Amino acid sequence: MRARRIAPDAGAASTRQGGFALLEVLIAIVVSVVGILGLIGMQARSYQVEAESYQRSQALALLEDIASRINANRANAVSYLGADIGTGTVADCTLAVDAVARDLCEIGNNLRGAGETAGGAAVGAMTQARACITSPAVDTYVIAVVWAGVVPSGPPNTACGANQYGDEGLRRAVTTVVVVPDLGA
Secondary structure: OOOOOOOOOHHHHHHHHHHHHHHHHHHHHHHHHHHHHHHHHHHHHHHHHHHHHHHHHHHHHHHHHHHHHHHHOHHHHHHHOEEEEOOOOOOOHHHOOOHHHHHHHHHHHHHOOOOOEEOOEEOOOOOOOEEEEEEEEOOEEEEEEEEEOOOOOOOOOOOOOOOOOOOHHHEEEEEEEEEOOOOOO
């Protein structure tokens, strides 16, 4: 007698394959969701890095402006000394009594962001920006521009704006030294 082969039930095979297809779709969805969440996280981090970079470039431009003003008015360089320059409200600099007062007023307005406005608010500078100009030695001036950063990091190595931003890790700073030689000697 010859053995007869029985064909497997075609319906049973398709049911098993259908289950595998559904499992593959669920795995693909989970992998896609994880990828999209990673992309969203990367976008958020990218925004933070871009904001930090923009603020640092603004601070460097303001630092250069302050140094240039001191160099341009060397005879009165000592009159630029001060802490917390730029705190307060935007002022009318046309009322300044002399060149130093006008420079300090304009520096303060620049630190407050008066160069660019949106909806009447000054938005052209860093967050909570301020500057300090000190003189650690004769004819030597240290200029520091500080502001509130976006992401905590190590505190800067300057006393300017210390303890003014809540978390010292948010305080950012750029500094430069200006040496004004006595050309009259």
